[in-house]
Amino acid sequence: MDTEFLQTMALTFKLAFITTVILLFIGIPLGYFLSQTRSRLKPALEAIVSMPLVLPPSVLGFYLLLAFSPKNGFGAWLDESFDLRLVFSFEGLVLASIIFSLPFMVHPIQSGFSALGKSLKEASYILGKSRLQTLWFVLLPNIRPSLLTASVITFAHTVGEFGVVLMIGGNIAGETKVASIAIYDEVESLNYDLANQYALSLFVISFAILLFVYAVNKSMLRSEFR
Amino acid sequence: MMQINISKPLHTADGTIDLHVNKEIQKGDFLTLFGKSGSGKTTLLRIIAGLETPKSGTIVVDGEVWFDSSKKINLPPQKRNVGFVFQDYALFPHMSVRQNLEFALPNKKESKKIDEILEIMEIENLSDMKPEHLSGGQKQRVAVARTLMTNPKMLLLDEPLSALDGAMRLKLQDELHTIHQKFGITSILVTHDISEVFRLSNRVFKISLGEVIDDASPSEVFANQNISGKFKIVGEVLSIKKSDILYIVEVLAHNEIVKVTAVKSDIANLNIGDRILLSSKAFNPILTKI
Numbered sequence: 396m397d398t399e400f401l402q403t404m405a406l407t408f409k410l411a412f413i414t415t416v417i418l419l420f421i422g423i424p425l426g427y428f429l430s431q432t433r434s435r436l437k438p439a440l441e442a443i444v445s446m447p448l449v450l451p452p453s454v455l456g457f458y459l460l461l462a463f464s465p466k467n468g469f470g471a472w473l474d475e476s477f478d479l480r481l482v483f484s485f486e487g488l489v490l491a492s493i494i495f496s497l498p499f500m501v502h503p504i505q506s507g508f509s510a511l512g513k514s515l516k517e518a519s520y521i522l523g524k525s526r527l528q529t530l531w532f533v534l535l536p537n538i539r540p541s542l543l544t545a546s547v548i549t550f551a552h553t554v555g556e557f558g559v560v561l562m563i564g565g566n567i568a569g570e571t572k573v574a575s576i577a578i579y580d581e582v583e584s585l586n587y588d589l590a591n592q593y594a595l596s597l598f599v600i601s602f603a604i605l606l607f608v609y610a611v612n613k614s615m616l617r618s619e620f621r
Numbered sequence: 622m623m624q625i626n627i628s629k630p631l632h633t634a635d636g637t638i639d640l641h642v643n644k645e646i647q648k649g650d651f652l653t654l655f656g657k658s659g660s661g662k663t664t665l666l667r668i669i670a671g672l673e674t675p676k677s678g679t680i681v682v683d684g685e686v687w688f689d690s691s692k693k694i695n696l697p698p699q700k701r702n703v704g705f706v707f708q709d710y711a712l713f714p715h716m717s718v719r720q721n722l723e724f725a726l727p728n729k730k731e732s733k734k735i736d737e738i739l740e741i742m743e744i745e746n747l748s749d750m751k752p753e754h755l756s757g758g759q760k761q762r763v764a765v766a767r768t769l770m771t772n773p774k775m776l777l778l779d780e781p782l783s784a785l786d787g788a789m790r791l792k793l794q795d796e797l798h799t800i801h802q803k804f805g806i807t808s809i810l811v812t813h814d815i816s817e818v819f820r821l822s823n824r825v826f827k828i829s830l831g832e833v834i835d836d837a838s839p840s841e842v843f844a845n846q847n848i849s850g851k852f853k854i855v856g857e858v859l860s861i862k863k864s865d866i867l868y869i870v871e872v873l874a875h876n877e878i879v880k881v882t883a884v885k886s887d888i889a890n891l892n893i894g895d896r897i898l899l900s901s902k903a904f905n906p907i908l909t910k911i
């Protein structure tokens with residue numbers, strides 16, 4: 396196996412891992428808020444969270460490209476203030492992936508929280524426990540299957556994304572070239588063997604991930620209530 | 622002692638009603654809130670616990686203001702120190718019985734108290750079980766045990782026995798009674814079961830459409846309608862058959878089919894499916910222990 400292949404695969408999983416970890420920290424408060432709120436803004440917020448599900452990735456990538464471009468106000472400000480260039484860089488890919496995979500993290504967590512009866516939360520409050528204690532000791536342990544599902548689906552989805560990455564990351568080996576881009580690239584240059592190597596790897600890994608989720612979730616549900 | 626004077630609009634199946642309660646509850650009372658579903662009794666209990674906020678009014682317990690709409694005071698449930706037993710018991714499913722009690726304990730150093738309460742409630746043997754594997758009666762006991770861990774000022778019970786069968790119900794009624802006696806803890810129980818009212822409470826609020834329409838001891842409240850010299854049961858007409866010069870009416874009353882003889886004038890207005898009142902004035906029904 397050549398080093399570029401390994402480098403690309405490593406980059407792909409590094410991107411997915413970082414994206415998943417950051418999204419977990421965003422998804423838990425956001426999913427909790429959405430499951431509890433009775434605000435009139437809830438439908439609007441839910442629509443925004445779900446947008447990446449229906450929007451062509453290229454649309455999202457296009458606007459992110461415009462926003463992050465150093466030629467425009469926001470991108471220029473980032474460049475000047477933080478020395479941060481989000482176009483054609485790994486940091487930009489992470490940010491784009493976070494936005495693009497947001498619904499995959501938030502939805503399972505939100506429905507996990509919604510499925511818990513409100514009496515668990517209320518019982519904990521009455522026993523004198525704060526909101527944070529209740530979230531950490533009572534609610535989160537009871538939605539572990541949802542957390543696992545959310546994390547793994549987010550990870551897998553980030554591994555598989557193409558449009559956004561292509562628009563905003565481009566194809567810089569070791570920096571923004573991820574596996575799905577590499578497949579396209581190799582096919583373009585009629586390098587079918589290498590394309591197949593990438594494709595088969597993704598195929599096998601995706602299957603293994605899903606198999607893991609279903610197997611673990613099943614045994615977790617069982618041991619949870621033993 | 623609790624003074625409560627609150628009002629809150631409730632949206633029920635019968636339209637919007639106004640829950641309005643202005644009462645005093647004495648220390649050590651066992652009060653039942655009795656009424657049909659949708660009358661506002663559970664909401665009243667939740668308001669006392671701080672789980673729902675009244676539109677206006679005050680709640681003062683032992684001189685401490687829990688709620689005052691004019692001063693914008695609303696103590697959160699965490700600060701009210703009440704015990705609440707939910708209809709579904711709300712035991713934490715991922716914790717064992719002991720862990721449920723331990724979680725409730727405000728001071729982790731007092732772990733001796735867990736064993737004490739486990740023993741009093743006779744659930745030591747369930748200590749390591751997860752709630753999933755407990756029966757309804759056991760869950761109810763664990764739920765009560767858990768509320769006792771915080772030494773609550775008041776025990777609020779939201780129909781905790783409604784999901785249990787007859788024998789278990791009676792047993793747990795006795796247990797609630799014992800706990801009330803033992804800890805002297807002011808208790809408020811929501812129920813729509815008259816026998817529960819009689820067995821447990823010394824005072825009952827009869828609530829209808831958000832208003833407390835009766836406030837007295839159980840025997841006073843139910844004196845007029847249920848304990849009277851006359852014998853009467855509500856039933857439904859199943860069939861009307863002619864037999865010689867009489868008619869035989871079959872009536873379904875409390876899952877029993879009763880045959881009643883009638884004359885022509887009695888059945889003139891009766892149709893199958895009508896709801897009727899079966900009553901007897903002159904004859905005393907016979908009591909037989911079963």
